[in-house]
Amino acid sequence: MSDRSIDIREAVTGDAKALAEYAGALFAERLTTMFLHDSPPTQEDQLRFIEGFEAENAHLLVAARGDEIVGMAGFKGHGRPQLRHAGIIGFGVAQPCRRQGIGLRLLNGLIAWAEADPLLSRIECDVFAINTPALSLLEKTGFEREGTMRRAIEVGGEKIDNYLLARIW
Template identity: 30%
Template sequence: MKPIIRKAQPQDAVKIIKLINEIISEPDSNLEMSPGEFLHSLDQEQKILEDFSNSENSIFLIAEVEGEIIGSIICHGSSRKASRHSVEISMSVASNWRGKHIGTELMQAAIEWARNTNIIKRMDLIVFERNSTAIQLYEKFGFEKEGLLRKSIYRDGKYLNAYLMALLI
């Protein structure tokens, strides 16, 4: 079944919190949080989603199948004039939906949004060095490695390297 890619709304907050908590609880999760660290209350998450929907240079997209949120991509832009043209990206896909092109569809939608804003000129992200599948996806879309962040994350009892990758629009 093909997912619907759409903007997240405040009423999606419960399902988004559930998705993120499931992903960070996975062994060898590739998110920069450990279990128990995603502490947004329902009200906080709803406010965040409302702020995203009112922003010119930020967007929170979700992938949804039959009412279930199976993935998300966040493009967070700065409110500062000097850096409002740049967004930081964070993407997550539920484990049982990985390998089914959900990440591809989310990234495609995010890049299309960025190109249509006439504001965004740079998209960047941090990806664990061990996450070769994600790195290949980002490179497929034209992202380039700009640097290696050594021992940048402590996760699962070890220090992990990560790449800073960027796409210029």
């Protein structure tokens, strides 16, 4: 069930503290389906993270419930002239709030922003092959698998594939 008390909006620098709490909880899960982080993010880290999306060709959305951040999705455009129509995304939703349609709302919001930019026509995402929730969400929002980095990621002593997906328009 989609929770409409959760607002999908652009991140602001004042979100740094709440984003650090969100990211800290996500990193503490130590999911085998995404890259690990050694130390919990600080508010300062998250301020720099938010500021990293201030460029014209970048966009950071958060899912906010009051002062709390329960999800995020960010797009960063590539810098090289031949790649400027494309960029890469990352996203996540707080564990207690998953399977409530928030990831879908975040991705749809990011896609709508990107599609409104006449310079953009491609969104890329790379995902561990074992990350079924993320792969399913991406496929649901029109991403297609384009490539496989074979045995590219080590998870628990095993080498697994990393998939590159993209959505073009």
